[in-house]
Amino acid sequence: MEYVxxxxxxxxxxxxxxxxxxxxxxxxxxxxxxxxxxxxRPMISMVLEGAVPMERLPIRGADYYEKLGITPVLGRRVxxxxxxxxxxxxxxxxxxxxxxxLLIASGADPRPIKADGLDLEGIFYMRTEAQVRAMLETxxxxxxxxxxxxGLVGFKAAYGLVRRGVRVTQLIRSDYPLSMQxxxxxxxxxxxxxxxKGLDVRVGVAATGFFGRGRVExxxxxxxxxxxCDMVVIGKGVxxxxxxxxxxxxxxxxxxxxxxxxxxxxxxxxxxxxxAEFFDIARKTRWVNAIxxxxxxxxxxxxxxxxxxxxxxxxxxxxxxxxIFDMDIMTGGWVDPPDSEGFQVVRRIDRRSGAYRKLVLDGxxxxxAVMVNHIEQGGLLIALIQRQAPLRMSGEKLISxxxxxxQLLN
Amino acid sequence: xxxxxVHPERCVGCMQCMIACATAHSKTQTLFTAVQEDPLPxxxxxxxxGLYGEGFPNRCRHCDPxxxxxxxxxxxxxxxxxTRTVVIDPDTCINCASCAMACPFGVIRYHEDxxxxxxxxxxVKCDNCLDRxxxxxxxxxxxxxxxxxxxxxxTGDAQRRKTCEVAKTVSRDAGFEQLAPGFSMLNxxxxxxxxxxxx
Ligand SMILES: Cc1cc2nc3c(=O)[nH]c(=O)nc-3n(C[C@H](O)[C@H](O)[C@H](O)COP(=O)(O)OP(=O)(O)OC[C@H]3O[C@@H](n4cnc5c(N)ncnc54)[C@H](O)[C@@H]3O)c2cc1C
Numbered sequence: 001m002e003y004v005x006x007x008x009x010x011x012x013x014x015x016x017x018x019x020x021x022x023x024x025x026x027x028x029x030x031x032x033x034x035x036x037x038x039x040x041r042p043m044i045s046m047v048l049e050g051a052v053p054m055e056r057l058p059i060r061g062a063d064y065y066e067k068l069g070i071t072p073v074l075g076r077r078v079x080x081x082x083x084x085x086x087x088x089x090x091x092x093x094x095x096x097x098x099x100x101x102l103l104i105a106s107g108a109d110p111r112p113i114k115a116d117g118l119d120l121e122g123i124f125y126m127r128t129e130a131q132v133r134a135m136l137e138t139x140x141x142x143x144x145x146x147x148x149x150x151g152l153v154g155f156k157a158a159y160g161l162v163r164r165g166v167r168v169t170q171l172i173r174s175d176y177p178l179s180m181q182x183x184x185x186x187x188x189x190x191x192x193x194x195x196x197k198g199l200d201v202r203v204g205v206a207a208t209g210f211f212g213r214g215r216v217e218x219x220x221x222x223x224x225x226x227x228x229c230d231m232v233v234i235g236k237g238v239x240x241x242x243x244x245x246x247x248x249x250x251x252x253x254x255x256x257x258x259x260x261x262x263x264x265x266x267x268x269x270x271x272x273x274x275x276a277e278f279f280d281i282a283r284k285t286r287w288v289n290a291i292x293x294x295x296x297x298x299x300x301x302x303x304x305x306x307x308x309x310x311x312x313x314x315x316x317x318x319x320x321x322x323x324i325f326d327m328d329i330m331t332g333g334w335v336d337p338p339d340s341e342g343f344q345v346v347r348r349i350d351r352r353s354g355a356y357r358k359l360v361l362d363g364x365x366x367x368x369a370v371m372v373n374h375i376e377q378g379g380l381l382i383a384l385i386q387r388q389a390p391l392r393m394s395g396e397k398l399i400s401x402x403x404x405x406x407q408l409l410n
Numbered sequence: 411x412x413x414x415x416v417h418p419e420r421c422v423g424c425m426q427c428m429i430a431c432a433t434a435h436s437k438t439q440t441l442f443t444a445v446q447e448d449p450l451p452x453x454x455x456x457x458x459x460g461l462y463g464e465g466f467p468n469r470c471r472h473c474d475p476x477x478x479x480x481x482x483x484x485x486x487x488x489x490x491x492x493t494r495t496v497v498i499d500p501d502t503c504i505n506c507a508s509c510a511m512a513c514p515f516g517v518i519r520y521h522e523d524x525x526x527x528x529x530x531x532x533x534v535k536c537d538n539c540l541d542r543x544x545x546x547x548x549x550x551x552x553x554x555x556x557x558x559x560x561x562x563x564x565t566g567d568a569q570r571r572k573t574c575e576v577a578k579t580v581s582r583d584a585g586f587e588q589l590a591p592g593f594s595m596l597n598x599x600x601x602x603x604x605x606x607x608x609x
Pocket of ligand 1 (some may be wrong): 006031034041043045076105107127152156180243244272273274290291292293320
């Protein structure tokens with residue numbers, strides 16, 4: 001059995017490892033655009049912040065590919081897949097690379113923006129270690145930064161730069177950050193904390209263009225004003241990296257559609273991680289949950305199935321934990337469903353201790369949870385959402401800070 | 411291979427295991443001096459109260475595959491090959507709490523610890539007292555438990571014993587046999603008290 005994996009991100013490497021555990025000899029070729037050792041992508045923002053040194057990013061050693069018996073093809077992007085001939089094509093391999101089993105784990109690319117002057121120096125996306133390396137080189141000469149977008153990446157960039165002592169202005173569309181991850185109450189708590197620490201947040205304005213002589217010196221905003229800045233970070237979300245995938249053969253919505261075995265509509269071709277769109281346990285519909293723990297588990301599951309062990313996943317689940325200054329935020333599932341869905345919402349807020357909790361219940365099942373501070377028991381709530389087991393206690397009991405594992409045994 | 415086995419029906423909630431655990435993971439390893447240490451040693455086993463006040467010594471199950479290990483961002487969580495114990499390397503841990511989100515039992519805490527670099531907050535959980543085991547001692551929580559809620563034995567032995575106990579209760583003329591007689595009475599009393607208070 002010949003295996004080809006596209007993408008040496010976390011989904012790709014977990015798939016390769018799972019294949020190796022089942023199949024000690026089958027040739028595995030791993031094609032990856034990035035030449036750096038397999039590394040922890042979420043940690044690049046901690047490198048920007050200065051909390052973690054660059055050397056700590058790799059999560060596998062220098063002898064990784066050799067030890068696992070993998071042929072790495074790095075620094076190149078797959079350009080097309082020939083579904084009938086069972087080959088992937090890329091520059092430097094005129095005949096293509098043949099496969100019996102293929103995994104598409106190409107992850108996601110930053111969502112591009114439309115604006116003038118994007119080719120100026122000092123304007124960055126933040127997705128790869130190389131991009132953060134470049135940001136760090138510019139950082140000593142940066143006084144005022146502009147961050148576009150209030151999602152996870154924009155938020156982490158803004159936080160990292162504030163921690164570095166840079167004056168940061170952040171433009172966000174909704175009136176609080178992380179609106180895809182948290183509900184309004186938690187979002188406003190986060191915003192207040194960031195503003196208290198010196199972040200300048202502007203709501204409802206966008207950047208229409210950038211100007212400067214070679215290097216960016218300022219931005220023009222949609223309200224007609226101008227803003228001086230010597231660094232710009234674009235964090236307007238991500239899109240699955242699928243330009244090489246034949247849409248007429250492999251079903252794609254936002255991501256590549258996969259079944260419980262991570263298989264696409266073409267037998268033998270699999271997808272996992274940020275590139276894949278899978279059934280969402282809380283929303284009960286297909287959804288791209290572009291997060292690290294999903295990429296790990298989906299990659300691993302794809303690998304097992306590719307090597308002939310039929311393993312099924314129940315679904316994916318959005319979840320996140322974020323620590324900023326002295327504040328901890330954990331969220332999971334569907335945290336802000338529209339009122340029309342008829343879910344029961346239980347909340348508890350303690351302004352004095354800064355603790356906040358919200359649970360979203362669908363009958364006797366938990367579908368969403370938001371916690372600000374006191375997050376140690378959060379994993380239990382996430383597990384309850386993942387299992388979709390009927391709850392044998394009230395939402396009021398579940399939301400109490402005294403809630404613990406023992407109570408699930410009653 | 412011996413493991414710590416939890417028998418929830420026998421827990422009286424005395425929390426002696428917590429004190430023993432905190433002491434075993436302190437710098438000085440004796441209670442008298444441990445309480446004066448900075449950082450103050452904290453337990454890695456957590457006795458939580460059930461809905462009716464019953465106790466339960468909640469500790470790391472050392473799952474395989476371990477969700478915390480798969481979720482750990484910097485790769486700080488690994489498995490000790492000899493004892494199958496899941497361990498967190500305090501030097502590699504970045505205190506991101508990804509493991510808190512992954513643990514379905516809620517047994518991971520975040521604080522300074524004698525095992526970590528001074529002043530660094532890290533993820534902390536049960537390590538099966540590997541240091542004690544290497545010295546030929548049983549894990550501290552087991553040593554401290556007087557009610558038999560925590561035992562150190564092979565899971566095979568524990569399962570055989572439990573199978574026998576259960577088998578006795580299903581033979582035709584066996585009455586209902588209490589698995590932990592005194593304890594069930596205690597728990598029934600607690601439960602009734604709470605139910606009466608609510609009425
Ligand atoms: C700054 C930042 C912070 C984040 N923080 C968090 C967090 O706190 N929690 C969380 O859960 N998630 C976080 N994430 C998201 C997380 O990093 C991703 O979900 C995860 O890395 C996805 O892994 P993946 O393997 O699917 O894709 P990727 O990590 O994107 O890997 C895909 C790889 O494939 C390569 N590739 C793409 N196309 C091709 C091609 N055609 N040919 C060859 N190679 C190709 C790419 O270059 C890339 O190296 C963060 C992301 C960023 C950028």
